[in-house]
Structure formats: C-alpha cells, structure tokens
Amino acid sequence: MNITERIGAAPMSGYQWLIVALCTFMNCLDGFDVMAVAFTGPSVTDEFGLNGSEFGLLVSVGLIGMALGSMLLAPFADLIGRRPLILISLALGTIGMFGAAMAPSATVMGVFRLVTGIGVGGILASSNVMTSEFSNAKNRGLAIGVFTAGYGVGATVASMVAKTAVGGDWRIVFYAGGFATLLALVVIALLLPESTAYLEKRRPQGALDRINRTLARMGMDSVSWADLDEAASARAGAGKTNSGWLKQLLTPTLLLWATFITIMFGFYFVNSWTPTLLVEDGLSESAAVTAGMAISIGGTVGSVLYGVAARIRTPRVVLIGFSLLAAAMMIAFIVSTSVLWLGFGIGVLVGALINGCIAGAYTVGPPLYPAQLRSVGMGWALGMGRIGAILSPTIAGMLKDAGASATQLYVGAAAVVAICAIVLVGLRRHDPESTPAVEEPKAA
Template identity: 25%
Template sequence: MRIQTFLDQQKWSGFQTLIFVMMFLVAFFDGMDTAVIGYIAPDLIREWGSSKADMIPMLSAALIGAAIGAIVLGPLADKFGRKVLLLVSAFIFSVGCMLSSCAENLTQLEILRFITGLGLGAALPNAVTLLSEYCPAHKRAFIVNTMYCGFPIGAATGGFFAAYLIPHAGWESMLLISGILPFVLSLCMLFLLPESARYLLLKNANDPCIQSILGKISSSARQYQFQLEDNSSTVSVLQSMKTVFSAKYAVGTLSLWICFFSGLMIFYGIVNWMPVLFKEAGMPAHLGPIVSGLFALGGIGAMLNGWLMDRFNGNYVIAVCTFFTALCVGLIGPAVHWSLTAFMILMIGAGTLQNTAQSSLPVLAAKFYPTEARTTGVSWMCGIGRFGAVAGTMCMGYMANNNMAWTQIFMVLAIPAVVMTLCMLIKNIAENSTHGSHDKNLATDLAEE
C-alpha cells in the first residue's frame, strides 16, 4: 500500500487532529515570539534612552538568527527526523525568549534574540513538513494553510496582549510569557508527537513504528506493508541540497526564495516599526501594537487560500493575492491623511492579502519538492526569506530615521508585492515547461517501444 493512497482513503482521525493542533501551536508561538520585539520597542527606547537607529540591530537580531537557523538547522530534519528538530528548535526559542526578559541592555538583548531566532527559524519549516506528510492529498493545502494561520494569529495575539500587558507589567512580562508557553508545548510534543511516517519509511521500510503510528489513524494499517509513491531514497544533506538546485527545481526554487524574501520585507517592515511610527506621529500609543496585530491577523485568510489551492493552480492563486497586496499597501500612506478609518481598513486589507499569500508559500513549497528533499527545500526557502525580514526591518528603520513621509514609505513597501506576483508567474511557466518536456520524452519512449 502506498502511504499517500492510505491517507487519501481514510477519514480524518483524532490522531491527525492532535498533530494539527500541536503544529498550529508551534506556528502560533513562532509568530508571537518573532513579533514580540516590535511591540516592546517603544518602551525600550523610552526606558533605555535609545534612538531609532539603535533599535535596528536589536530588531534584526532574531531575524538573522532565524535565517541561519532555517538554513543550517532546518535541513537536518531530512537526516535526523522532523520530530527531533522540532523539539530542539522549540526548546531553543522558548528558553531564549525567557532569558531575553532578563536583559539589562541592548547588547545583551541582541545576543539573546539571535539565539532565540536560531530556534524560530528551524521550527516552522519542520512543522509544515511534518503535518503535510500526514494529510490526504485533496485537502493538504487547506489543512497546512490553516495550520500556518497560527503564525499571523500568534503575531496578532502578541500585539493585543502587549497593548494591555506592557502598561501594567512592563515589557519583560511579554518576553517571559512568550517563552514559557512554547516551553510547555515542547514538553507535550516530546510525549505526544509522532515522527513522520514518511521519514521512517524512507529510513527503514520494515520499521514496526510505521504500522503502529498509522494504526492510530486506522486499524487497517496493520495489515499493509507501506511504500512511498515516488522513487525517494535516503540521501545526505548535501544530496538534498543538490536536488533543490537540480535542473528540474532550480527556477522554482529561486522564485520561491525571492517571493518569500519579498513578502517578509513587507510583513516585518510594518509589524516591527508600526508601534514606533504611531507614537512619533502623535497617535494614541496603544493603537500601534493593535494596528500591527490587525495587519498580522489577516493571515487567517490562508484558510480560504488553501481551499482554492486544492482546486486551482496554487501559483496563480498566490499571484492574485500579491497583486492586490501591492495596490493596498501603496494606498496605506495616502490613507493616513484621509481618515483613521480608511487607514485601518486598508491596513487590514493589505494584511489579509499579504499574509494569506505568505502563509500559502510553505505548503506550495512542500508540494513542489520530493520527500527526500522536502524539509531542505522548505527550510531554505524560509531561511533565505528571513533575510527579507531583516531587509524590511532595516529599510523601514532607515526611512523612519530619515523622517520620510508615510506616502513614500508605503509606496516603497508596495514594490516587493509586485516582485512576488512576477515570481509566481515565472515559477508557473517553468513548471509547465518541465512537465511539457517530461510528457514529450515519455511519448517518445512509448513510440519507440
């Protein structure tokens, strides 16, 4: 029995729901921990007497760590397993966040945020991969996109908590809570989370754990000897990387990298700097984290996107989202001079479209790569993309530090959304070309036979 055929034939089980919930919480706390530093930045400026320029390295530290974590640690899951890397990464970012609450100056905080980022970068790609490998094919995009909604919901929840918690308990309380909760989750995953059955099958087709795990989805699993539906085999980390850059995947890989990079430029440029800009613009200080939270909360639109991607071309679905993102982001700046209501509507609209597209990219990548290189492909996309978060944070910091007008700032932020649209169209053309070449070669072989 092919493992995907088995998953496609079964009803969605309580065991799969448990996996979904744990992966959703990984994404939730990843989003919360990643965004928390932007919410506390105004208080750090006030308490430590720092400038906006001083904030740029601190805001970027976790993002740089996340990029390195995704690139270096993420691919190790193809060698040592999804569960092992998830546990290690969740432990690193939870403990790092808790220790960050004890920082006494910017230098200490930058170091601790970098360590936190190492775990953040490796966690989400592995969560996406593990869940996708337990999903029926016809619902995979919807289920994984819904799970990935945990990231923007976590980022948004952090903003809502910050608006209430920081004035009453200080900025340290936000970091402490953002660390304790994922630490508890990592303990739960240690005992409750299974390893990917696909990964176990790839390592040893006779592993009795495979029937045991899949038996929790359906008791009929115990009567089958499972196999993968493709010609995957165990490969080294280096071989996984070679697969990602092979002729079949190279154009798609670069398109995904640039697209993820561009999307995170927009997301972190807004989430990390909106609280500071709001305060400097003379608007109510508590609205900054709330607006950033509303922008991040738009990622729940990924559920609808997942449903659409299960039925239509995922490249086109994401391209449409990013095209309209560019329009909304470009109009945010002028909307500041229209009314607060118009500004909020455009901010929520841009957040919904941009985060919907961004949340859909990991499942698009997981579907794009073969089993033996799946985590490597997704991790490298997320890792390179995290540098976009750094670029967006630094670019926004430069513009804010030079007192650029809001209209100019958001026109610049609209450019990456246009780039995302082009990348999805290029990826689609490359895939059609590859499939066309494969079909032609297959037809030639059959004719010769």
C-alpha cells in the same frame, strides 16, 4: 505506494487534524515572537536609548537567527528525526524568550533574540514539513493555510498582552512568550508523533511499530517490512536522476527563493514596524497597538481564506492575486490611519492578504521538488526568504533615520510585494500544478 502516498490518497482523519493543530500551535510562537518586538518597540527604544537603525538591527538579529535555524538546523531533521529537532528548537526558543525578558542591555537582548530566532527557525522548517506530510492531497492547501494562520493567532495574543502592558513593564510580553514556548515544549513532547516519512526512510530501532501505531491512529491499515522494502526499491530506482537535480531545479529554486524574499520583506515590514511608525506619525501608543492588532486579526483568517481559494483555483494563480491586492491595501492602510476606524478595517485586510501570501508560498513550494528533496528544498527556501525578512526592518530603519516618512516606507514595501506577482508568472512553466490545468483539455 509508499506511506506518504497512502496518506495523500486516504481521507483526512481527526488524528491528522490534531497534528495540524499542534504544528499550528508552534507557528503561533513565531507570530508572538515577532510581534512581541514590534509592539514593545517604543518602550524598548526608550529604555535602551535606541535610534531607528539600532532598533531595526535588534529586530533583524532575531530574523538572522530564524534564517540560521531554517537553513542549518532543518537538515538535521533527516538525521535525528523531525520530532527531536522540534523539541530542541522549542528548548532554544524558551531560553531565548526568558533571556530577552531579563536582559539588562540591548546587546544582551540581541544575543537572546538570536537564540530565539534559531529556535523558531528550526521549529518552522520542521513543523511546515510535518503539516504537509500528515495531510492528504485534497486538504493539503487548507491544512497549510490553517498552519499559517497560527502566526496571526500568536501575533494577536502578543498584541493583547502588549496592550495591557502599555505604560507598564514591556518585559511582561517576553515572559509570557517564554511560558507559552515552555508549554508548547511539554505538549509537543506528549502528543506529537514522529514523521512516518522519516521513519520509513531512516528506519531507526522500532520504526515499524511506531509507523503502524501512527497509521492505526489515522484509521489506516498497517504495513510490513516487505511494504517498506518495496517502497524503498521504488525510490532507489527514481533516485537515479538525483545527480542532475541541481541543474533541473535551479531555475524554479531561484524563482521560489525570490518569491519568499519579496513576500517576507513586506510581511515583516508590516509586522515589525507598523506600531513604531504610527506612533512617530502622531498616533498614541495605544492607538498604534490597536492598528497593529487589526493586522494580526486579519492574519488569523487570511491564510485559511487562501487555502479555501486554492481548492478552487491553481495555488500559484491565487498567490498572484493575493500579492497584488496586498500591495494595494498596504498603501491604502498607511494613508487612512488618521481615521482610526477606517485604518483598522483596512489593516484587517492587509493582515489577511499578507498572511495569505505566506500560506501561498508554503503551498506553491513543495510541489516543485521530488519527495526526497522536498525537506531540504523548503528549508533553504524558508532560510533564503529570511533575507527579505532581515533586510526589511534594517532598510526601513536606515531610511527612517534618513528622513523617510511612514507613507514612503509603506509604498516602498508594497512595491517589493508586487514584484512577487512578476516572479510567480515566470514560475508557471515549472509548476506541476499549473501545467496539468492547461494540458488536460487537450488530452481529453
């Protein structure tokens, strides 16, 4: 077995859970960043005199940056290492958040939102893979669920900071995000190891010592150069089929992209537009932030709930259920917000389900690819998923300016999320975790 397979078969150590926690902390930055724009939307719109389309563009430019970061920065993780790329991305995120906080105009703010997005995209692509690589097979779904829950934690913190800033200076929210990203940069530089899979494949200077130090911290036996050479030879033999990988994986790749696009469309609509739409629908800004906070709170537990469910049923099947329920609860939420306590309760469910859908996409995607293509495959899936994230706030802004109500916008976004279930049905015969579940009884 190579190192990745050894980690997959061994028990999960406390050090591995620490790495998952560090990656989760980085994912918190994504939640804080997106919701910082959403919760300060009314104040930013007033200060810069923006209409719906212009505010939607301001939200989208950050998401464009995330797409660029995921698709263009992620491949460099295989060249310079996952850890250096994460540190570079955190530095970009820090600059972007502080720059947005000091922006004198919407245009300048948009530039720094793009920089922040590029940094966040690079962080997500690398930290998601690191979470998978340092988790064993039994707990990988749960670990990815915990990782995804970081978004909800960050979003909840953003909502709390924004709530204290209501009626004050919205820039406080972005300053807080800048300091949080700077803190993450320091903590990650001190504690996060390099990916053992990267060290095994690229073999930079001192690779063996770094691998064995990490394995020792995980309570695993050390390896030798002979072990690495044997694993490399096995991969080289398996690599003979790589020339036809595009043809073999084209259909599942397109279906995975469609899964990410539809989920992220609904996810970023809910997280980007909810407070602004509710204010314009008659709620006070404080009540709208409270409703948005309910979605964030639900998000902190929804992805973990998905991870637990995925240990019982096939992850793809669980994701079908989550996407359908999320679509139904989105509609129930928007028609119930006039009763604040009811809207709050349903908002928690919406946050839990839509965040669970993100965890599901992260879990369903990696098994579709062989190990040597997994990082690139997931990086591009994340990048393509940002198309849905980019289109969501932009289309919502255009439709809002055309006279669409909050209810109509929510129903439309829910329909897009429901399409995900249809896509996942088509993915069944390509999913290696679905096929064995059907064939095992026959083999018995």
